[in-house]
Amino acid sequence: MSILQIGAGGVGWVIAHKAAQNNDILGDITIASRTISKCEKIIDSIKGRNNLKDPARKLEARAVDADDVAALVALIKEVKPGLVINAGPPWINVTVMEACYQARVSYLDTSVAVDLCSEGQQVPEAYDPQWAFREKFEAAGITGILGAGFDPGVVSVFAAYANKHLFDEIDTIDVMDVNAGDHGKKFATNFDPETNMLEIQGDSFFWENDEWKQVPCHTRMMEFDFPLVGSHKVYSMAHDEVRSLKEFIPAKRIEFWMGFGDRYLNYFNCMRDIGLLSPDPVTLQDGTVVEPLKVLKALLPDPTSLAPGYTGKTCIGTWVQGKKDGKPRSVFVYNNADHEVAYEDVEHQAIAYTTGVPAITAALLYFQGDWKGHGVFNIEQLDPDPFLELMPRIGLDWGVEELEAKAPHINILK
Amino acid sequence: MSILQIGAGGVGWVIAHKAAQNNDILGDITIASRTISKCEKIIDSIKGRNNLKDPARKLEARAVDADDVAALVALIKEVKPGLVINAGPPWINVTVMEACYQARVSYLDTSVAVDLCSEGQQVPEAYDPQWAFREKFEAAGITGILGAGFDPGVVSVFAAYANKHLFDEIDTIDVMDVNAGDHGKKFATNFDPETNMLEIQGDSFFWENDEWKQVPCHTRMMEFDFPLVGSHKVYSMAHDEVRSLKEFIPAKRIEFWMGFGDRYLNYFNCMRDIGLLSPDPVTLQDGTVVEPLKVLKALLPDPTSLAPGYTGKTCIGTWVQGKKDGKPRSVFVYNNADHEVAYEDVEHQAIAYTTGVPAITAALLYFQGDWKGHGVFNIEQLDPDPFLELMPRIGLDWGVEELEAKAPHINILK
Numbered sequence: 001m002s003i004l005q006i007g008a009g010g011v012g013w014v015i016a017h018k019a020a021q022n023n024d025i026l027g028d029i030t031i032a033s034r035t036i037s038k039c040e041k042i043i044d045s046i047k048g049r050n051n052l053k054d055p056a057r058k059l060e061a062r063a064v065d066a067d068d069v070a071a072l073v074a075l076i077k078e079v080k081p082g083l084v085i086n087a088g089p090p091w092i093n094v095t096v097m098e099a100c101y102q103a104r105v106s107y108l109d110t111s112v113a114v115d116l117c118s119e120g121q122q123v124p125e126a127y128d129p130q131w132a133f134r135e136k137f138e139a140a141g142i143t144g145i146l147g148a149g150f151d152p153g154v155v156s157v158f159a160a161y162a163n164k165h166l167f168d169e170i171d172t173i174d175v176m177d178v179n180a181g182d183h184g185k186k187f188a189t190n191f192d193p194e195t196n197m198l199e200i201q202g203d204s205f206f207w208e209n210d211e212w213k214q215v216p217c218h219t220r221m222m223e224f225d226f227p228l229v230g231s232h233k234v235y236s237m238a239h240d241e242v243r244s245l246k247e248f249i250p251a252k253r254i255e256f257w258m259g260f261g262d263r264y265l266n267y268f269n270c271m272r273d274i275g276l277l278s279p280d281p282v283t284l285q286d287g288t289v290v291e292p293l294k295v296l297k298a299l300l301p302d303p304t305s306l307a308p309g310y311t312g313k314t315c316i317g318t319w320v321q322g323k324k325d326g327k328p329r330s331v332f333v334y335n336n337a338d339h340e341v342a343y344e345d346v347e348h349q350a351i352a353y354t355t356g357v358p359a360i361t362a363a364l365l366y367f368q369g370d371w372k373g374h375g376v377f378n379i380e381q382l383d384p385d386p387f388l389e390l391m392p393r394i395g396l397d398w399g400v401e402e403l404e405a406k407a408p409h410i411n412i413l414k
Numbered sequence: 415m416s417i418l419q420i421g422a423g424g425v426g427w428v429i430a431h432k433a434a435q436n437n438d439i440l441g442d443i444t445i446a447s448r449t450i451s452k453c454e455k456i457i458d459s460i461k462g463r464n465n466l467k468d469p470a471r472k473l474e475a476r477a478v479d480a481d482d483v484a485a486l487v488a489l490i491k492e493v494k495p496g497l498v499i500n501a502g503p504p505w506i507n508v509t510v511m512e513a514c515y516q517a518r519v520s521y522l523d524t525s526v527a528v529d530l531c532s533e534g535q536q537v538p539e540a541y542d543p544q545w546a547f548r549e550k551f552e553a554a555g556i557t558g559i560l561g562a563g564f565d566p567g568v569v570s571v572f573a574a575y576a577n578k579h580l581f582d583e584i585d586t587i588d589v590m591d592v593n594a595g596d597h598g599k600k601f602a603t604n605f606d607p608e609t610n611m612l613e614i615q616g617d618s619f620f621w622e623n624d625e626w627k628q629v630p631c632h633t634r635m636m637e638f639d640f641p642l643v644g645s646h647k648v649y650s651m652a653h654d655e656v657r658s659l660k661e662f663i664p665a666k667r668i669e670f671w672m673g674f675g676d677r678y679l680n681y682f683n684c685m686r687d688i689g690l691l692s693p694d695p696v697t698l699q700d701g702t703v704v705e706p707l708k709v710l711k712a713l714l715p716d717p718t719s720l721a722p723g724y725t726g727k728t729c730i731g732t733w734v735q736g737k738k739d740g741k742p743r744s745v746f747v748y749n750n751a752d753h754e755v756a757y758e759d760v761e762h763q764a765i766a767y768t769t770g771v772p773a774i775t776a777a778l779l780y781f782q783g784d785w786k787g788h789g790v791f792n793i794e795q796l797d798p799d800p801f802l803e804l805m806p807r808i809g810l811d812w813g814v815e816e817l818e819a820k821a822p823h824i825n826i827l828k
Contacts, residue, residue, distance in 0.1 A: 186687040266684065267684050267687070274601055290698065298698045
């Protein structure tokens with residue numbers, strides 16, 4: 001047994017730590033990235049935290065260009081992993097899946113392939129390039145597990161769990177995500193500023209009454225009282241799991257909501273108003289051409305620099321409303337993650353931690369044979385029970401809160 | 415008689431229009447700038463507005479590098495003006511004064527030579543490089559008139575007028591500047607964004623009880639009820655005339671205040687927090703090196719583009735408190751300028767208009783012999799009476815408001 005991990009950013013950092021903590025089951029670990037020094041830095045951190053459970057197992061760094069299918073196939077054939085874990089940026093998903101198909105090895109990722117904000121690449125079509133591999137993977141006798149992070153990922157498992165155990169009929173699925181942590185900076189993003197700012201500017205898509213609805217960003221808002229971290233304003237946003245949940249768990253409305261503080265939104269609106277969030281190039285007086293968003297990226301703190309000293313908790317969960325035994329029911333299935341606990345465990349913050357822990361939980365279920373089957377599967381298509389049983393031992397608890405059943409109060413802004 | 419104008423930005427635009435409207439006295443006009451097309455555009459505007467009073471007089475464009483003293487001297491010797499009006503950026507003042515000295519021709523400008531925000535070039539030393547020409551100008555039999563815009567400029571004339579006619583003893587001189595106009599943009603600057611943002615970030619200097627005091631920007635605030643435009647928050651800032659008024663009009667406290675709306679300050683603070691107002695270069699991921707402030711300049715609207723459709727009024731004046739005939743007195747000597755009226759007259763907005771009109775008022779007084787004398791003079795050293803009599807005919811009214819005598823309520827922030 002062994003795994004090959006592609007990608008050495010924040011999520012890759014946590015996945016590698018968690019894989020190392022479970023290398024008695026996962027076996028040898030190879031971490032590959034365009035920049036080999038990023039892999040080596042992760043390996044140093046794993047050794048520094050004493051996170052290699054079985055020190056006899058290999059832990060190696062490799063350089064690879066994940067846009068190059070032939071290079072990926074060659075690396076896979078050399079490493080011979082039981083599973084390729086794609087921890088790279090979303091746009092490499094398709095090349096890595098193609099390489100896995102050609103090399104006949106199973107595949108797992110944590111977010112959808114397409115930029116949800118660009119014209120013609122939006123939520124309704126989000127999974128098309130990856131779902132196109134279904135028959136090929138089935139014919140090749142390999143498994144593809146899509147969206148095995150937290151959101152997408154665990155929130156979809158929560159929905160599958162609610163659908164299996166808590167409801168006879170589901171009306172609404174609202175995925176709720178708030179980071180109530182404090183990194184001590186006036187303004188910073190928790191992951192790549194360019195990706196983050198494009199995502200936040202995009203229109204929101206939600207599924208309602210058998211059709212897709214598209215609205216401008218920050219125009220649908222709710223206040224929600226989260227366990228442990230209290231009441232927060234959350235805003236409707238385009239997100240991967242809205243697309244896949246719509247496919248696999250019937251509901252009248254499916255929507256994703258992210259918490260933004262008034263302070264964060266003020267910075268966001270100011271930067272947008274002056275044109276700093278645009279990817280369209282501008283020409284300076286001396287003739288230099290730059291993309292404003294790339295200038296912002298250079299100005300803001302490197303997200304990986306935020307982890308030391310990051311305090312507070314996140315709360316991400318799935319709010320499901322519907323009927324059970326003929327009566328209205330409303331439940332919130334959720335996790336609280338703590339930035340300091342994450343840092344203590346793997347030297348990173350909770351945003352990356354909540355994505356990396358589920359990926360390794362899913363990988364372990366695949367290796368143990370709890371999740372099997374040939375083809376391509378979104379995580380909510382698989383049995384939620386072994387996943388939710390295992391995840392707390394890998395690092396993330398979960399809970400179920402019964403709420404008063406009533407229609408969400410959605411504020412339409414502007 | 416003739417004039418040579420150096421500079422073809424916003425202030426140069428208005429100066430040229432106003433010179434043309436008074437070319438029966440000022441004579442031929444030559445407008446020179448590094449970029450000759452900017453001069454030609456102004457000439458087109460003057461002709462389009464029918465602003466050339468005596469069409470027989472010449473109105474010409476020339477190219478000149480104002481950093482090159484020899485080139486300036488050659489141009490002056492060729493044009494043989496009675497006065498050089500420096501309408502260029504502040505950093506050319508010294509080279510233009512040197513050229514005027516070498517060519518034995520009188521000089522006039524509208525702002526001080528140094529950047530008031532850079533280390534070692536601050537308010538107490540602001541006029542040193544230009545005052546160094548006093549003896550040379552006197553010996554050469556020529557006149558230098560410094561700071562003949564609105565602020566610096568008219569506000570200092572107002573102080574001289576108050577000192578001459580309204581007070582026996584002055585306690586405080588507060589120069590108050592608010593632009594209550596609306597350019598319809600979410601955020602824009604009324605003059606060069608780079609200069610504007612550097613100026614606003616700098617420490618404030620004020621003169622109090624026989625010494626200079628230096629405080630961080632936006633930490634001293636007053637609310638002041640301006641004629642016509644109402645109550646506005648104004649903040650203590652470094653400004654040219656604080657230095658020269660201290661030299662020529664004795665007072666216990668001399669300070670400059672500029673109005674900033676909460677909305678403007680919110681944008682300013684946000685941009686500063688993320689590092690966008692810094693002149694220090696940053697390196698982008700692809701290796702491109704840029705100064706954030708120059709990127710901001712490329713993003714914001716060109717200030718000259720704001721003039722059409724600019725509505726509302728400015729109010730700039732000098733609030734003087736002291737004693738007259740043994741009794742406390744408080745007066746506000748001020749002007750209101752209207753953006754739409756300015757545009758109708760010279761195709762520009764009121765910020766540039768209030769700077770250009772006084773410059774031509776002063777030039778006319780020099781040509782008519784009301785202001786004479788050899789050497790270098792700040793405008794408050796000259797007789798205020800003929801200036802205040804002439805200025806309304808050139809385009810700007812003024813008034814005196816008697817206020818209740820009481821100590822200003824200065825809020826210390828942060």
